[in-house]
Amino acid sequence: MQTYEVRVPHTRSYEDPISVKKGDRVFLSGEMDDWDGHIWLWAKASDGRQGWLPSAYFEQWTDWQSCDFSMNTLELTCQIGSVLTATDEKFGWLLCHSGQGDINYDEKGWVPKRCLTLLGQ
Template sequence: MRVIATKGWQASYADPIRLRAGEAPRLSGREDIWDGHRWLWAVAEDGREGWVPDTLVSPEGRAVREYSALELGCAVGEEMEAVTETHGWTLCRNAEGAEGWVPSRHLRAL
């Protein structure tokens, strides 16, 4: 699905958390609610830290799928391809082929 940015966005983290499926991140107990969705602060095995969707971590404490918190900066009016959406964020691919997360509330379907 094609989307357009209705508000610009700048990436928050230079080296965001990445998890492999089956990896057991350390959860700090810190939580946040973003647009009604629960996020957990996690530390990956490689030491990178960041927010992960609560559904990413199984009850046994393992990542149920691969995940990267890489965000994609964008400008107002920029058109992108929406790849998937979760927890108030949309994974987008821009015209140059770069992928990353953009807040869903900053996007509108074309």
């Protein structure tokens, strides 16, 4: 785990974003976005939720595909000066926990790495 300070505020893009589990099927629309050198694909889950998923997890980038991974894409809204603990990093994003308390109870979500500065270096 590493500790970061927010240097650029970030607001959650979607209140109920796509979340997938290994074995789920998603529809990939073919729409792509380059996020800091990582290609993301617009996907729709069988429950109707939509959002961006990393292209690195798919062999084909259109039509119905099976997921061989699990991922919750919920983002964390954070303000300048907030201190966050990161527990995972994927494709230009960090999975962060807010506050200094027990990370099992803090709010968590993904934050763009470019919005954060690593503390203690």
